[in-house]
Amino acid sequence: MPVYKNEKAKGDKKWYYQFYTGKIKNGVRERVTKRGFKTKKEAEKAMIEARAAYQKGEYLEPSKKLYGEYFLEWLKSKRNLAESTIDQYDSYFRTHIEQGIGHIPLAKITAHDIELFVDSLQKKGLAPATVKRIFSVIHASLHSAEKKELIRKNVANKVEKPQASTRRELVVWEPDFVSDFLKQTKGKSRYWIAIYLAIMTGMRQGEILGMRWSDIDFEKRNLTIQQTVTKKRQIKPGAKTKLSMRSVALSPETIEVLKEHRKNVIVPEMVKLGPDYQKNDLVVCTNFGGPVTSRAIQKVWDSFLKQTGAPKITFHDLRHTHASLLIKQGVHIKVISERLGHSSVSITMDTYGHLMPNMQEDAAAGLDSLIKTTSTNR
Structure with a gap:
């Protein structure tokens, strides 16, 4: 059997196979060689599969392209994904995938490589849900490579899918604590308004950072969400989903807080900078009117938690x-x-249903006020 062991090879993957195709190329008998097997048995099995594929005309010449190079090309082609999703995948690549398996040639990546990578993510202490998402991204990229016939098969199919743990228990603040927190932090940062709006409207961070003064109807006490700001500080029309493009009623106090913010923070800066002030019409903005980064908000948020000793x-x-x-x-x-x-509504119920423990009890008790079957002795 044309299977060999290279004693000079580094590591434990010293076995390789080689066989002739029966064709002549440039006056030389054409042969197929593949290296990097841990045992002779693995090499023999792979050679049998390669020979069978060659005879059927299904053999693919191993690509020398690194998985990291391929991943970036694949990600660039995913035009149907939301920009926030693309950013998330790119973050996974830069932070974990590139250094983990990005250096392995696409054609040589194995199920064992992916298993070791998943194990390394778990050892880093990443949340199970995050590990599961990263694995899913890798699986999707290799599935695409298989469909494009860049690889014979998606080796991620042989890896047991990481399981996400039960959903993290929601941590929320009580009304009294919320009031104290807002009072203690008010006036300590221009970005306090973003925290206030998150509590009073329930908007996502990107929606808050994309909120414009023209989106607010002060008389009807209502705002319309029409754009967001991405993690890359880009203003993007629309929202996360179609239903995210919505109207949100504002409380009378929220209207007054917004007016106060515009009067004491925004207008003075517009007057001071004049034509140099960026006319983005943003409620939450930098001192020159530009969009704010999520990192800037996070920095203020962390500072407020530390100052107040809040959970x-x-x-x-x-x-x-x-x-x-x-x-x-x-x-x-x-x-x-x-x-x-x-x-x-089912998403809302799945997320917050456990916060309504007394709903059934209240519903049952309420029936007694409607239906009377027992007599009352007077």
Whole structure:
């Protein structure tokens, strides 16, 4: 059998196979060689598969392109994905994939390589859900490579899919704590308004950063979400989904807080800079009118948590806090769903249903006020 062991090869993958195709190319008998097997048995099995594929005309010449190079080309071609999703995948690549398996040739990447990579992510302490998403991205990219016949098969199919743990328990603040927190932090940063709006409207961070003064109807106390700001500080028309393009009612106090912010922060800067002020019409903006980065908001958020000694929650948890405040008031779940811009009420129920422990009890007790079957002794 034309299977050999190269004692000079580095590491433990010293076995390789080689066979002649029966064709002559440039006066030389054409042969196929593939290296990098740990055992003779693995090499023999791979050679048998390669020979069979060659006879059927299905053999693919191994590509010398690195997986990292291919991944970036694949990501660039995904024009149907939302920009935020593209940014997330790119972040996975730069932070984890590139250094983990990006250096391996696309044609030589194995299921074992991916298993070791997944293990390394888990050892880093990444959340199970994050590990699962990164694996799914790798699987999708290799699936595309298989369809384009760049590789014979998607080796990720042989890897057990990482399991995400149960959903993280939502951490929300109580009404009294929210009030104290806002009072303690007000006036300590121009970006305080973003935190206030997250609590009072339940909007996503990108929606808050993309909010314009022209989107607000001060008389009807209503705002319309029509654009967002991406993590790359780009203003993007539209929202996360079609249902995210929505109207959100504002409380009387929220209207007054917005007016105060415009009067004390925005207008003075517009007057000071004059024509140099960027006319983006943004409510939350830099001191020259430009869009704000999520990093800038995060820096202020972390500072406020430290200053107040508040329980550590994420900025996004303020959206959950908003939902919990509405639930405490007995607001109908459909109204909450509409305010949050969920694609369906079922998503809202799945996310916040556990915050309504007394709903069935209250419903059962309420029936007694309608139906009377027992007599009352007077």
